[in-house]
Amino acid sequence: MVENYNDVKTINTFEIKERSYFSILWGRFKKNKMAVISLYFIIFLIVVAIVGPLVSPYHYTMMDYTALYQTPNAKHWMGTDDGGRDLATLIVYGLRNALIVGFGAGLVEVFIGILIGAIAGYLGGQVDNILMRFVDIMFALPSFLLNLVLVVVLGRSLFTILLAIGLTSWAGMARLVRGQVLTVKQLEYIEAAKALGASNLTIILRYVIPNSVGPIAVALSFNIPGAMMMESGLSLIGLGVMPPMPSWGGLISQGSRWMLSYPHMILFPAGAFALTILAFTFFGDGLRDAFDPKTE
Amino acid sequence: MAQNILQVENVKKYFKVGKKDLKAVDGVSFALEKHKSLGIVGESGSGKSTLARLILGLIPPTEGDVYLLGKSIFKASKNEVKQLRREIQMVFQNPYLSLFPHMTIGSNIEEPLRLHNIGTKKTRKSIVLNLMEQVGVPPQYYNSFPHELSGGQQQRVAIARALALEPQLIVFDEPVSSLDVSIQAQILNLLLELKRKTDLSYIFIAHDLAVVEYVSDLIAVMYLGVFVEFASTEELLNEPLHPYTQTLLKSVPVIGGEIRDITISGEIPSPINPPSGCPFHPRCPYKKEICEIEKPILKEVKPEHNVACHLY
Numbered sequence A: 001m002v003e004n005y006n007d008v009k010t011i012n013t014f015e016i017k018e019r020s021y022f023s024i025l026w027g028r029f030k031k032n033k034m035a036v037i038s039l040y041f042i043i044f045l046i047v048v049a050i051v052g053p054l055v056s057p058y059h060y061t062m063m064d065y066t067a068l069y070q071t072p073n074a075k076h077w078m079g080t081d082d083g084g085r086d087l088a089t090l091i092v093y094g095l096r097n098a099l100i101v102g103f104g105a106g107l108v109e110v111f112i113g114i115l116i117g118a119i120a121g122y123l124g125g126q127v128d129n130i131l132m133r134f135v136d137i138m139f140a141l142p143s144f145l146l147n148l149v150l151v152v153v154l155g156r157s158l159f160t161i162l163l164a165i166g167l168t169s170w171a172g173m174a175r176l177v178r179g180q181v182l183t184v185k186q187l188e189y190i191e192a193a194k195a196l197g198a199s200n201l202t203i204i205l206r207y208v209i210p211n212s213v214g215p216i217a218v219a220l221s222f223n224i225p226g227a228m229m230m231e232s233g234l235s236l237i238g239l240g241v242m243p244p245m246p247s248w249g250g251l252i253s254q255g256s257r258w259m260l261s262y263p264h265m266i267l268f269p270a271g272a273f274a275l276t277i278l279a280f281t282f283f284g285d286g287l288r289d290a291f292d293p294k295t296e
Numbered sequence B: 001m002a003q004n005i006l007q008v009e010n011v012k013k014y015f016k017v018g019k020k021d022l023k024a025v026d027g028v029s030f031a032l033e034k035h036k037s038l039g040i041v042g043e044s045g046s047g048k049s050t051l052a053r054l055i056l057g058l059i060p061p062t063e064g065d066v067y068l069l070g071k072s073i074f075k076a077s078k079n080e081v082k083q084l085r086r087e088i089q090m091v092f093q094n095p096y097l098s099l100f101p102h103m104t105i106g107s108n109i110e111e112p113l114r115l116h117n118i119g120t121k122k123t124r125k126s127i128v129l130n131l132m133e134q135v136g137v138p139p140q141y142y143n144s145f146p147h148e149l150s151g152g153q154q155q156r157v158a159i160a161r162a163l164a165l166e167p168q169l170i171v172f173d174e175p176v177s178s179l180d181v182s183i184q185a186q187i188l189n190l191l192l193e194l195k196r197k198t199d200l201s202y203i204f205i206a207h208d209l210a211v212v213e214y215v216s217d218l219i220a221v222m223y224l225g226v227f228v229e230f231a232s233t234e235e236l237l238n239e240p241l242h243p244y245t246q247t248l249l250k251s252v253p254v255i256g257g258e259i260r261d262i263t264i265s266g267e268i269p270s271p272i273n274p275p276s277g278c279p280f281h282p283r284c285p286y287k288k289e290i291c292e293i294e295k296p297i298l299k300e301v302k303p304e305h306n307v308a309c310h311l312y
């Protein structure tokens, strides 16, 4: 046994590099090429959503009756729509709204899901029974209809829409979190940590969270595109954000009306929508690999 | 009197199951001297792990107390408990489940040092590499993850982690039950070597007497939450007094031979509905009337030999 902590013989015969938890995650993540490309693409989308509206010479309210239905050209990179509005600008605003709704609804969902799931998992017993029954009901209700009702009640602003989507989609997250809490709670390494002298707070921060955040992050990265699709669905039937504020669902439904004569009007918004959804899904795949220690 | 490193005083642990009490540990007392090794043997469900948790202070007792180096682990302040944690450690049955899955082998072994703010990053690394050498884990595994190692290697890592704080006592809860027989012997030899080279005391728990006798100075036989016999290893093997110990010894596989006749009849009763009187009476071939009525207490019938049985 080591006799004295200050008097340790040095046996660093070869250099052993430390690996941080983040570098380990990144190492596993980057093995999935599609996920890495998707991550860069998502970062690109976020930058475009922030910078685009600032640098665009157009605005989504700017009609130009001298430039209707233009196909892509130097002045309008993606052409114009039936009101002569710059399609690229509309798509960038639609992107911004989709990201706000996606991340915002995701945040609401994670917050409620963690709250309900963690309480149910930790307390167990009757509280768990009641909360989980409630979750079952939320799960069984058709979420699109529920969303419609909520949007009608709350109004059609960006914020109320993301709130409605978040409020109707947390049931799966609550189940997941509860399962995580139940699993981690009885794992032997939690007991081992206690035996080593770790405080409750340390146990939660150093062992419980790193080992349960993975599935939550993965679920979230799949639910963000889910929220975006829900928002588009609402827009498609005319219950999305109030016009003239553009949304991808609205642009796609509008484009579909002119699809045959002016295909660019549907190709660009639908393409942007599809690529974004795909990117989040591939990113989620990569995250799942990253959090799975067996990926190495 | 040599100082007892551990003193267990009439500890009980009852779990609530519905409205009933499950008496997992039902009054255990013993003392362990420095540099001694105690083996605890008993069938699955006899309360060995629960007793281990009580000794470590991981769960509060229903009754009784545990003194480590003369200090009650249940009455100590938060700070004192943290200090006591440096003196007693535990190694669990399933090494894969007890190592931190998201940390490398190096970080796993370093973790107790970090938690107790021992050394700098650099000295900790040297300590970790020393520990790895000591338990026979090649340094190349420093950056590996627990799941990348074999069960035997994982258990060596768990032992290194338990040794990191230089505890005076380690409780091994069935540390080899999940390992191949060939690996079991290696781990047992590692324990013996540690005991020879250092002044470590340990408690070794197993359901198999053959494993326990190999590494223990003293042996306690546990049945339904109590010690039914407690003696030096030699005494217990040469002259088992309790009928349960006798049946256990008969069923010990002789190395290289075949398993001898097992005369024990019936199943171990449930600790929710324990038998009245002596917990072993329904299976005991020498049952007397008193055995159904009065619970025998553990008493010293010979030097270094205690038994809880109405026959003595």
Ligand SMILES: Nc1ncnc2c1ncn2[C@@H]1O[C@H](COP(=O)(O)OP(=O)(O)O)[C@@H](O)[C@H]1O
Pocket: B015, B016, B022, B023, B024, B042, B043, B044, B045, B046, B047, B048, B049, B050, B051, B271
């Ligand atoms: N947390 C718990 N809640 C309820 N019952 C428990 C708990 N832990 C152990 N038990 C019960 O206590 C008894 C003893 O268990 P344990 O100490 O694990 O035995 P062993 O380690 O000897 O197999 C068993 O009947 C077990 O089901």
Ligand SMILES: [Mg+2]
Pocket: B048, B049, B050, B173, B174
């Ligand atoms: Mg056990």
